[in-house]
Amino acid sequence: EVQLVESGGGLVQPGGSLRLSCAASGFTFSDHYMDWVRQAPGKGLEWVGRTRNKANSYTTEYAASVKGRFTISRDDSKNSLYLQMNSLKTEDTAVYYCTRDARSGSYPDYWGQGTLVTVSS
Amino acid sequence: QSVLTQPPSASGTPGQRVTISCSGSSSNIGNNYVYWYQQLPGTAPKLLIYRNNQRPSGVPDRFSGSKSGTSASLAISGLRSEDEADYYCAAWDDSLSGWVFGGGTKLTVL
Numbered sequence: 214e215v216q217l218v219e220s221g222g223g224l225v226q227p228g229g230s231l232r233l234s235c236a237a238s239g240f241t242f243s244d245h246y247m248d249w250v251r252q253a254p255g256k257g258l259e260w261v262g263r264t265r266n267k268a269n270s271y272t273t274e275y276a277a278s279v280k281g282r283f284t285i286s287r288d289d290s291k292n293s294l295y296l297q298m299n300s301l302k303t304e305d306t307a308v309y310y311c312t313r314d315a316r317s318g319s320y321p322d323y324w325g326q327g328t329l330v331t332v333s334s
Numbered sequence: 335q336s337v338l339t340q341p342p343s344a345s346g347t348p349g350q351r352v353t354i355s356c357s358g359s360s361s362n363i364g365n366n367y368v369y370w371y372q373q374l375p376g377t378a379p380k381l382l383i384y385r386n387n388q389r390p391s392g393v394p395d396r397f398s399g400s401k402s403g404t405s406a407s408l409a410i411s412g413l414r415s416e417d418e419a420d421y422y423c424a425a426w427d428d429s430l431s432g433w434v435f436g437g438g439t440k441l442t443v444l
Contacts, residue, residue: 258371258379276430326377
């Protein structure tokens with residue numbers, strides 16, 4: 214069974230940093246692209262970014278709203294995905310979901326339960 | 335403002351058929367597959383339709399998807415109370431080099 218478990222969310226002041234983790238199990242993590250998607254309270258879904266797999270050189274892409282502030286990384290030996298968030302703004306307040314991309318088509322097919330990040334003074 | 339446009343709400347009575355539209359452009363829906371996600375209250379999104387009209391295993395055939403040009407739609411037939419949820423369309427955007435989502439449609443079963 215595919216499982217994605219996010220952790221690391223919490224309250225942080227504007228301008229601060231936070232690192233989210235996503236522990237994956239139930240599939241061969243190293244084969245898959247992985248994404249982060251967020252959802253502000255009461256709002257819709259917003260794609261944050263993606264990391265490709267080793268076969269595709271672990272390349273990353275980011276939404277314009279987070280580029281230069283957020284960094285996605287992965288550790289295939291630990292079946293883990295990370296999101297380093299720096300220079301946080303109040304508008305970054307959201308539930309952050311870790312998603313697995315399907316091998317055929319690279320679209321998000323499984324989602325974690327999410328972790329809440331609140332940016333407030 | 336979301337890149338993909340969905341109606342904010344939709345409703346129907348049990349047993350009815352409802353459709354939810356999703357409008358985009360040539361850089362997303364027009365040139366790529368469309369995906370639909372269902373988000374039940376208080377839970378994470380779940381993949382409902384992939385590659386325009388394919389259902390993952392376990393998704394009832396009451397759910398169907400279609401695409402034409404730069405628009406797509408999700409149809410739910412035989413509406414049930416447990417279908418009450420938010421529905422999101424998504425597509426890869428070649429210009430933005432990222433996933434774009436619709437703003438979501440809240441489905442109410444009357």
